[in-house]
Amino acid sequence: xxxxxxxxxxxxxxxxxAVLARRFGGEALRAAVDDPRLDRALWRELGxxxxxxxxxxxxxxGVGLGLPEAVLVFEEAGRVLLPGPLLATHLxxxxxxxxxxGEVVVADVDPGGLVEWxxxxxxxxxxxxxxxxxxxxxxxxxxxxxxxxxARAADPVAVLLTAAEQLGTATRVCELAVQHARAREQFGQxxxxxxxxxxxxxxxxxxAETARAAVYAAAVTADPVDIAAARLLxxxxxxxxxxxxxxxxxxxxxxxxxxxxxxxxxxxxxARRGGGGAESEELxxxxxxx
Amino acid sequence: MxxxxxxxxxxxxxxxxxxxxxxxxxxxxxxxxxxxxxxxxYDLGWQRMLYDAGYAHVHWDASPTTRLIFLEETETAGAPxxxxxxxxxxxxxPTIAAEGTPEQRERWLPPILRGEEVWCQGFSEPxxxxxxxxxxxxxxxxxxxxxxxxxxIWTSHAExxxxxxxxxxxxxxxxxxxxxxxxxMPMSAPGVVVRPLRTLAGSAEFxxxxxxxxxxxxxxxxxxxNDGWRVTMVTLSFERGTAFVGEVxxxxxxxxxLARTARENGRWDDAVLRRRLGRLNAxxxxxxxxxxxxxxAAEASGGVPGVGGSVFKLRYSHARQELFDAAAxxxxxxxxxxxxxxxLERLSSLSYTIAAGTSQIQRNIVAERVLGLPKGR
Ligand SMILES: Cc1cc2nc3c(=O)[nH]c(=O)nc-3n(C[C@H](O)[C@H](O)[C@H](O)COP(=O)(O)OP(=O)(O)OC[C@H]3O[C@@H](n4cnc5c(N)ncnc54)[C@H](O)[C@@H]3O)c2cc1C
Numbered sequence: 001x002x003x004x005x006x007x008x009x010x011x012x013x014x015x016x017x018a019v020l021a022r023r024f025g026g027e028a029l030r031a032a033v034d035d036p037r038l039d040r041a042l043w044r045e046l047g048x049x050x051x052x053x054x055x056x057x058x059x060x061x062g063v064g065l066g067l068p069e070a071v072l073v074f075e076e077a078g079r080v081l082l083p084g085p086l087l088a089t090h091l092x093x094x095x096x097x098x099x100x101x102g103e104v105v106v107a108d109v110d111p112g113g114l115v116e117w118x119x120x121x122x123x124x125x126x127x128x129x130x131x132x133x134x135x136x137x138x139x140x141x142x143x144x145x146x147x148x149x150x151a152r153a154a155d156p157v158a159v160l161l162t163a164a165e166q167l168g169t170a171t172r173v174c175e176l177a178v179q180h181a182r183a184r185e186q187f188g189q190x191x192x193x194x195x196x197x198x199x200x201x202x203x204x205x206x207x208a209e210t211a212r213a214a215v216y217a218a219a220v221t222a223d224p225v226d227i228a229a230a231r232l233l234x235x236x237x238x239x240x241x242x243x244x245x246x247x248x249x250x251x252x253x254x255x256x257x258x259x260x261x262x263x264x265x266x267x268x269x270x271a272r273r274g275g276g277g278a279e280s281e282e283l284x285x286x287x288x289x290x
Numbered sequence: 291m292x293x294x295x296x297x298x299x300x301x302x303x304x305x306x307x308x309x310x311x312x313x314x315x316x317x318x319x320x321x322x323x324x325x326x327x328x329x330x331x332y333d334l335g336w337q338r339m340l341y342d343a344g345y346a347h348v349h350w351d352a353s354p355t356t357r358l359i360f361l362e363e364t365e366t367a368g369a370p371x372x373x374x375x376x377x378x379x380x381x382x383x384p385t386i387a388a389e390g391t392p393e394q395r396e397r398w399l400p401p402i403l404r405g406e407e408v409w410c411q412g413f414s415e416p417x418x419x420x421x422x423x424x425x426x427x428x429x430x431x432x433x434x435x436x437x438x439x440x441x442x443i444w445t446s447h448a449e450x451x452x453x454x455x456x457x458x459x460x461x462x463x464x465x466x467x468x469x470x471x472x473x474x475m476p477m478s479a480p481g482v483v484v485r486p487l488r489t490l491a492g493s494a495e496f497x498x499x500x501x502x503x504x505x506x507x508x509x510x511x512x513x514x515x516n517d518g519w520r521v522t523m524v525t526l527s528f529e530r531g532t533a534f535v536g537e538v539x540x541x542x543x544x545x546x547x548l549a550r551t552a553r554e555n556g557r558w559d560d561a562v563l564r565r566r567l568g569r570l571n572a573x574x575x576x577x578x579x580x581x582x583x584x585x586x587a588a589e590a591s592g593g594v595p596g597v598g599g600s601v602f603k604l605r606y607s608h609a610r611q612e613l614f615d616a617a618a619x620x621x622x623x624x625x626x627x628x629x630x631x632x633x634l635e636r637l638s639s640l641s642y643t644i645a646a647g648t649s650q651i652q653r654n655i656v657a658e659r660v661l662g663l664p665k666g667r
Contacts, residue, residue: 001295001355003579003586009291068291178661193666195650198657205656206604213583214576220293229572278565284575285568288549 003217005072012069016076019049024080026259033139033262038084038105038120047102051077051086052093056100062093067157071164071219078168081262083140085117087161088125096123111152112275115144138265154274156227162270163215163227163234169263170208170237173245176260177201180249191248200248204241211237225287228280235277238267293582295355303359309343310367317370323493323634330408330450333373337405346403349379350387354585358535365539374447378402378409382455385472389513389521398453398474410451412442412475412499413522419444420651422457423466423519427501429458429473435505436460436473438481441498444645448484448497451477456506461516470518474510481505491637492628534606535581541613542574544632548613552620566616573609577602600652601660607642607649614639 005013023042032039046052054070056062070090077086088108089099098104107117109126118124118131119142131144178201181192191197211233218226242264246253253260271277295303317336321328340346348360372379383402386394401407418425427440438458445454454475461469477484481504486494513521549567552558584598614636618625625633643649657663 001293001299001582001586002589003291003293003582004590005291174661178663181663189666190664192657192663195654195666198663198666199650199653201661201663202604202653202656205661206601209598209601210576210580210605213579214572216291217293217579217582220291225571226575229575232569232572233576280572281565281568283568284571285549285564288546288567288571289553 003220009069009072012065013072013076016049016073017079020076020080020082024082029081029259029262032083036083036140036142038117040105043084043089043105044102046086047100052090052102053100054090054093056094060094062100066219067160067222068216068219070161071215074161074164075168075171075215078165078266079172081140081169081266085121087158087165088116088121090161091155091158092123092125096125099123109146110273110275111154112272113146113151114272115146116141116269118142118144136269138262138269140262141266141269143269151275154279156222156224159231159274159280160215160218160222160227162273163211163218163231166231166234166238166267166270167208167211167215169267170204170211170234170241173238173241173260173263174201174204174208177204177245177248184250197248200244204237204244207233207237207241225283228283231280232277232284235267235271239264239271242267295359299355299359302356303363306345306360306363307367309345310363310369313339313343314367314369320370326447326450326494330374330447333370333375334405334408336370336373337375337379337403341404346405350384354588358581358585361535362539365536366543371536374408374450375402375405377411377447377451377455378407378453381411382409382453382474385455385521385524386474386512388524389472393509394474394512407452408447408450409453409455410445410448410477412445412454412456414444415441416443420648422522423470425457425459425470427456427458428462429460429471429506431460431508432505434508436471436508436511438473438475438501438504438506441500443498444487444496445484445499446496448477448499449486449494453477454499457518457522460518464516467519469516470522471515472512472518472521473506474512475504475506479504479506489638490640491634534602537610538574538577538581538606541610542578544613544617544635545570545574548617548620555620555622557620557622563616563619566619570609570613570616573612577606577609580605600647600655603646604649604652604656610642611639 023045050063051073053062054065054073058064085105085107089106091108092106093100096104096106099106104122105120106123106125107115107121109115109124109128115128115131118128127148128144128146129148131146134143134145136143181197181201182190184191214230214233218230242260245260246264249258249260252258318332321332337346345360348357352360379402383399386398402409413422415425415427427438427442429436429438436458454477456473456475458471458473459469460471463469481502483500484497486497489495545567552563552567557563580602584602587598614632617632618636621630621632624630627633658665
């Protein structure tokens with residue numbers, strides 16, 4: 001058992017992190033908030049970098065890697081709040097021509113009835129007839145509701161990759177909180193020296209690291225029950241982490257300018273995918289009787 | 291990243307499993323929880339069986355993964371817990387192995403492994419708990435002996451212990467972390483008085499230990515004089531790093547029993563309770579993965595458990611309390627009956643966020659040592 005990232009996996013993660021930092025750093029994020037349209041050039045770059053075809057076998061022109069690698073890549077995308085129907089396009093890479101290259105943008109009618117990025121999509125998978133636009137809580141994720149969609153079991157791979165994005169958020173908001181807690185001074189010292197603040201940060205890390213173990217293990221086993229567990233842990237780590245990060249930022253945390261609000265709102269959107277966590281809880285409950 | 295065991299590890303697991311199936315039925319009946327001499331005999335008897343079968347060393351010399359397999363298999367098979375052997379096998383033993391002289395290792399380690407001697411941990415004092423380095427028990431040098439006076443508290447298994455890993459102040463003038471030494475004190479020495487304390491669960495798990503001019507040979511000091519704090523940190527990293535592996539397995543078993551009980555008594559139809567059990571399943575699965583992650587990290591770094599132990603302890607101690615709260619929900623009115631299984635467990639789970647460093651102290655450790663936040667008030 002070597003349940004640690006391999007050298008190749010570390011290199012992949014660092015490579016993706018570097019590409020995203022160059023192509024979608026803090027300024028690009030703010031620009032995207034001001035003009036939330038899909039950046040087609042970025043989409044093609046992601047395609048060229050193998051983001052969508054990562055799990056497509058080499059024989060069919062893909063990168064030929066597996067779920068653990070996809071999880072690492074989606075975690076990085078989650079960290080930087082990369083916008084767009086990443087998951088839907090990734091899942092369509094072997095099915096919809098052009099998706100793998102990032103030439104064709106794919107949207108998906110989620111089992112819970114939500115559709116992300118419907119209007120920007122070239123191809124829509126699932127029945128989106130009569131879809132109604134929502135005023136999306138996340139400024140970077142346009143949402144529609146498809147009335148015709150019937151609730152069905154969520155695809156475990158979609159659940160796992162969503163959990164990976166949540167893990168990225170959980171890790172990032174912990175970093176942001178710690179940075180702020182080191183720099184901001186009150187009562188003549190960094191607020192991070194106060195236990196009330198320190199303990200919020202420690203709990204953020206504990207939730208993120210527990211979720212990390214669950215998400216990575218689920219990527220290795222691909223077991224639906226492991227995936228359900230990973231999802232619950234990662235949702236909690238992202239949502240609670242983002243809330244606590246707002247708290248650590250004080251008044252600044254409640255402003256539009258502060259990056260944290262975007263993480264919280266994206267975490268909420270992802271937590272609704274597949275209809276929310278209840279399905280996972282039920283699956284895990286039934287597993288106890290097995 | 292993989293979760294597969296090597297063929298050697300799988301072979302170890304298979305051999306152990308086979309041995310357990312033969313050995314466990316030969317165990318004598320379990321003593322009552324209040325019968326400490328009986329528990330001592332039972333726990334040491336089990337350690338002796340492990341010794342004879344060649345498994346006694348597993349806590350010390352085996353690779354972290356082998357140890358993980360050992361704890362997983364023994365717990366799954368329902369084998370006895372280390373029990374009274376806890377401090378010897380998991381703290382004092384590893385500390386002496388790492389920091390002791392060859393003579394000290396020869397004197398103390400074999401009896402621990404053979405299940406002949408029980409150790410207890412004399413760290414905490416009435417005025418030095420979380421602030422352990424504030425301890426005041428004094429050791430004055432007199433010829434070849436230290437003369438020790440003071441008192442210790444919350445000392446688990448003190449009534450049945452042969453030895454105590456004792457922290458004493460050998461230089462009162464030095465800064466508080468610098469004047470401490472680590473001694474092996476025989477519990478039979480004149481001047482040692484043990485007074486059992488009753489826990490909220492009604493049992494006598496721990497005791498107060500009074501020390502009045504107790505003579506301990508200087509040769510019983512492990513590590514240099516006044517270097518005891520560093521030696522202690524070695525002990526504590528063992529305490530937090532690896533102590534709970536078997537318990538996670540046990541919690542997962544309890545969770546399965548809870549679900550089956552709920553199905554029998556009708557509580558399973560309550561969707562809120564059912565989902566709560568589902569969420570706990572996620573929690574303990576994740577804790578098991580975190581254990582495997584930490585074990586792999588320890589293996590990569592040469593075996594000494596790292597701060598991952600604090601992250602684990604924080605999450606686990608709270609999850610354990612939630613587990614037994616959920617058990618109370620499943621039991622309903624029966625949860626107020628001490629005769630019911632799980633009720634004592636629920637009570638004793640309260641100690642997990644206190645013993646071995648409180649959750650507040652663990653959060654300080656995580657924040658300062660992992661996240662690099664400034665030390666403060
Ligand atoms: C079942 C059990 C078995 C034990 N066995 C042993 C044993 O065998 N040997 C041994 O030496 N000890 C043992 N202990 C003692 C244990 O290590 C201490 O109880 C523990 O370290 C806390 O110390 P304390 O009891 O003095 O509480 P205190 O230190 O007085 O703490 C009281 C409260 O204040 C909080 N607090 C204290 N300092 C801070 C701080 N800096 N920041 C924030 N909050 C703080 C604590 O978190 C806690 O909530 C055992 C304890 C229990 C419950």
